[in-house]
Amino acid sequence: MKYTLRQLAVFVETARHANISKAAEHLHLSQSAASSALKELESQYNIQLFDRVGKRLLLNDLGRALRPKAQALLDQAEALEHDLLRQRLAARLTLGATLTIGNYLAVKLLLAYRSRYPNSDIHLDVDNTQHIIEKLVNFELDAAMIEGEISHPELDLIPWQSDELIVFCAQDNPLALKHELTDLDLINAQWILREPGSGTRQTFDRAMHGLLSELSVSLELQHTEAIKEAVKASDQIGCLSRMTLVEELKSGRFCELKIPHRTFDRMFYLVVHHDKFHSQAIDQWMALCHELGPSFSTLG
Incomplete structure (x- = not known):
């Protein structure tokens, strides 16, 4: 196996930010180290993953095809690390919610989740439907709760309530x-x-x-x-x-x-990227939403 997790991480973060400097900053690497990792990944397989447009690095067709697989591998590696450290329930969970759900329903669910899993590391991003969808597609969120009807080829829409x-x-x-x-x-x-x-x-x-x-x-x-x-x-x-x-x-x-x-x-929906690796934390969150969400929404 020629590639490393660092190379995949640089590839994924560069795809997310379209900029090697921002990718390096997110990964706490120097810009030269991040650039070298990306160049090594491309040269090892004699491929090009980005189109260079000025200072921006935009995914080409091959990069877009490989990105979900690379993201899934990184997610699985993170889950494995938590298992090895015996902290599986403390896995980070980044959720999105559209404004109505975020302001009137999601907080109750977050409190219930933290009560059930006290060591959880859970974060909530509240925005309108359009922006939440963009963040899901860009792998910035693990899952989301939305109130809009959308059709996107990369997302799985699960009727909720x-x-x-x-x-x-x-x-x-x-x-x-x-x-x-x-x-x-x-x-x-x-x-x-x-x-x-x-x-x-x-x-x-x-x-x-x-x-x-x-x-x-x-x-x-x-x-x-x-x-x-x-x-x-x-x-x-x-x-x-x-x-x-x-x-x-x-x-x-x-x-x-x-x-x-x-x-x-x-209808309210739960949404995940269909190439997103389902960690135990994601599965626990989805199960809790189905269990408690409808009863919370009727309480006002």
């Missing part, structure tokens, strides 16, 4: 007096919505098919709490997951607006 968006307004909004809203009501309203690229916005756009070009969107905000505050302080309406509005609906701060002729149902 159902969710529902609701349209809501402040208690003193005139629309709160209506039994249900018509399409004309939706067109005449002023909307405060999540930003494009989010799973919540994707579901909203799908539910409003045929009306999107006629809707008046006054604000697009990334954070759920900001949307709630904006709706509370105005006569505008919003659309968020029911899970994020449990307390406000109970207290009467907000009113749910009924739109029975429009469908706001959606």
Whole structure:
């Protein structure tokens, strides 16, 4: 066997950052040591893994084909090292979650995981669906929980649990007096919505098919709490997951607006790269999500 784990690590990190200096910094190597490792890997097999474009190193077709295999070998090597050190349950786990899940569900799951596996080293990255997917594809995350519907050839999408968006307004909004809203009501309203690229916005756009070009969107905000505050302080309406509005609906701060002729149902998914090595920590996390996730989401 000619290649070394260091050479594979330099290859994978260079692919992730498209830059040998950043790869060296991440691996705590000098730039010359990282460059030498990559050159040795390519020269040993008489291959080229990157196209050199200025200071950027971009994966070519061969590099893209080999990257998942190299990543899987490194993941298995790390798992073996933890086994040898008798610290298998302390393996690092880097998770992603889209904003609604990250802010209202993932933290409960993380606390449950750490309670069950006290020596775990677990980290959470919360972002919108588009960015979480990019990080999964780039092997920056071990697994993720998303609320958007995606189709990507490199990712495995596992249905997890159902969710529902609701349209809501402040208690003193005139629309709160209506039994249900018509399409004309939706067109005449002023909307405060999540930003494009989010799973919540994707579901909203799908539910409003045929009306999107006629809707008046006054604000697009990334954070759920900001949307709630904006709706509370105005006569505008919003659309968020029911899970994020449990307390406000109970207290009467907000009113749910009924739109029975429009469908706001959606699915939450667990996502992993299909070439990602499944460590014991990943399998434990996935099992806990299936076991506890649905019950946590109903608690609000």
